[in-house]
Amino acid sequence: xxxxxxxxxxxxxxxxxxxxxxxxxxxxxxxxxxxxxxxxxxxxxxxxxxxxxxxxxxxxxxxxxxxxxxxxxxxxxxxxxxxxxxxxxxxxxxxxxxxxxxxxxxxxxxxxxxxxxxx
Numbered sequence: 001x002x003x004x005x006x007x008x009x010x011x012x013x014x015x016x017x018x019x020x021x022x023x024x025x026x027x028x029x030x031x032x033x034x035x036x037x038x039x040x041x042x043x044x045x046x047x048x049x050x051x052x053x054x055x056x057x058x059x060x061x062x063x064x065x066x067x068x069x070x071x072x073x074x075x076x077x078x079x080x081x082x083x084x085x086x087x088x089x090x091x092x093x094x095x096x097x098x099x100x101x102x103x104x105x106x107x108x109x110x111x112x113x114x115x116x117x118x119x
Contacts, residue, residue: 064083
């Protein structure tokens, strides 16, 4: 029974879509059309400088592996891969050495720190 309904639906839809396609082909073409200007060439691809890529140092301590990521000689992130368990990241929060653990799809919570008084 469903097959009969499908055939009936196709029998009514196909002629209607054919008629609308023919009507779309018969639209008048405006006489004031101008060609599009030539497209601009794509921007040149430059090789990234060594300063743009992080330096990665792999250190093994026992069965745990630490991957240290440095930019311009400054350590900003560590990937810790323990022997048992899933890897996690330690990201540097500030210049005083605060670190935050990052082990999921959400970014770590970064709390703003301002110097209000100095003694």
